[in-house]
Amino acid sequence: MPSLSSMSQSQDIHFDGLYAHELTVSRSEHVLLEDAELHLAPATITYLYGDNGTGKTSLMRCLTGLLQPDHGTVYWNEKPINHPESGYFQDLIFLAHSLSMKNELTIAENLTFYAQLRCGGSYNNKELQADISQVLTDLGIDGLEGRMFAELSAGQQHKVALARLMLEPAKIWLLDEPFVNLDQKTRRWLAAKTLEFKAQGGVVLFTSHHHIDELPVDQKVGVEHE
Amino acid sequence: MAKAWRWFHQLGSPKYLFQKTGQWLPWIWGVTLILLAVGLYYSLWASPLEARQGQGHTVRIMYVHVPAAALSMVGYIAMAIAAIVGLVWKMKMAFAVVRSIAPAGAAMTFLALFTGSVWGKPTWGTWWEWDARMTSELLLLFLYLGYIALHSSFSERSKADKASAILAIVGVINIPIIYFSVKWWNTLHQGYSVTQKGALAPEFQVPLFTMLAGMYLLFAALVIMRLRAEIILRNQKSRWVMEWATADTKKVTHD
């Protein structure tokens, strides 16, 4: 069983993609990971598994840079993620448990906001609105662009959050429990889109409680406690 | 220089700090007690009464009030410095130091306010006067209590440490602003202050300086004791703390 610390021990970082080196993470004085190594190569899909409370989410948040590790560095294309030249935050989409959408805004406004925040003014607004309609149609929630986010059902809200993956250009997806509460059709859609993203050289890491049949993975990483 | 740096880094190790402070503590307490005994003897019995302003015995309060007021300020500045060290050099022990200074500093601030009030009754004829210094001390007490309240509002200690460290730094930037604002406001409204002009007569200087030294050391001893408790609390799971704790109980059961 591949564990987090089974990778190379070399000091020099010569890995494309995301590389976490000697990562030590703790929450409330509880050490979740110690000196872990993790490599997510371009064009691979990695499945991160583990029981509740083992620190899957903490590890993922560490990889986004939101959570400071106690020790260790995360590299993106051989540069520390906080290095201005790494361009990591331009390339990253992180979908967390919380859907990060405003109840007071419509679906289209929510999605437009994130797309504009990432791309600045370079996104043509008409194109963007067309793209949004297209993605919502693919997801089976077409015609809801003008509805307030709060008015949607939980399942529909989840789909809106996933729509971001199609609207913002990125090179790495970190997805925390993306398949939870999804119907069969949407699971298949997400799996297909993930494989498409991989084919374009994208890096994918996702967590899940159980195996996803629709999605063949290249690497399985377990977080567990002795 | 390199040696100083190494020492600085060693201080960042909880175990080293715990052992070193354990060695220092008896000495600090010893000197503190001697200085306070001598200082209190001089200030309460052997020093002359104040005649010039007709304060009589009340001048003796000064020997406690002045050191307490000085320490209340110094304590907050020390907290802010430790907070900067913690945030900039990511030194966890610095946060323990900040947390340890807070209660002692708050106590000194309260003591300064209390003695100031007792001093105020015969001097001003009232227990509380909105005097510039007293008002600043009151606001300083709120800053200390705010720090303690913020620090104890988190379930996760590392967040508590960092967030309240920022508060301490913001507070220290504000202390001079608060002080000068209050002083300006006070001259506008009262133009009445106890500030004594001119140097202190030598017969007052000896007890005052002894008390100052004694109170500084008392403050240091209190902070160090709290710091040792913090170190144990924060490193409960490390081996040396386990060994230290079990060794201690063994010794007790032996006796």
Add this chain to the structure above:
Amino acid sequence: MISTLLKRELKVARRNWIGLAIPLLFFIIVVSLFPFAVSPEALMLQKLAPGVIWVAALLSMLLSLEQFYRSDYQDGSLEQLLLMSSPTSVAISKIFAHWLLTGLPLVILSPLLGLLMQINYGFEHINHTWVLMLSLMLGTPTLCLLGAVGMSLTLAANRNGLLVSILIIPLYVPVLIFGASTVTASLESLRYNGELAILGAFLMIAIVFAPFASGRALKISVG
């Protein structure tokens, strides 16, 4: 980037206007209590006016702090913002939007309160209302900036609401002193430029430090 954030803030606020109206209503109601509690006599009210209006403005700003970062923190959009832009620019745009939505309305409403508190009673030519508005115009942004720091520090704390008030009220005191005394000086027919200048200086200091401190605190709260 900042304009995108700002537009979103204003849009959210427009749909949630009642939450912003409540602190303003509070501002008016608190001030209108004083004639009942003290005396409706015009000269008395005029003497109290600067302090009362300023304290009420300060409390109203404290009340509206709850809506500062809280909902963004709870629905997870704060961490998305921090991923996509620098913490300081998140803080700057939030603070600016918050001032536009809470501070500026206070400034605009203040003449009404000046009226209630008889601020121009007995003065035909000098407009104290104008001075009151100026002092609030310079003072409320500083209150917003300091409030942002307090709010971002307490986001991840277990108890909030009152906690943030305790942390920042001592920091508000200098602004309160100079804000209220600007108006008092004007009422006493004294020059008030100095006080206004100091309020401006406080604002400058706060603009330099507060967004940075708030940004750092946001990172800590989200982490």
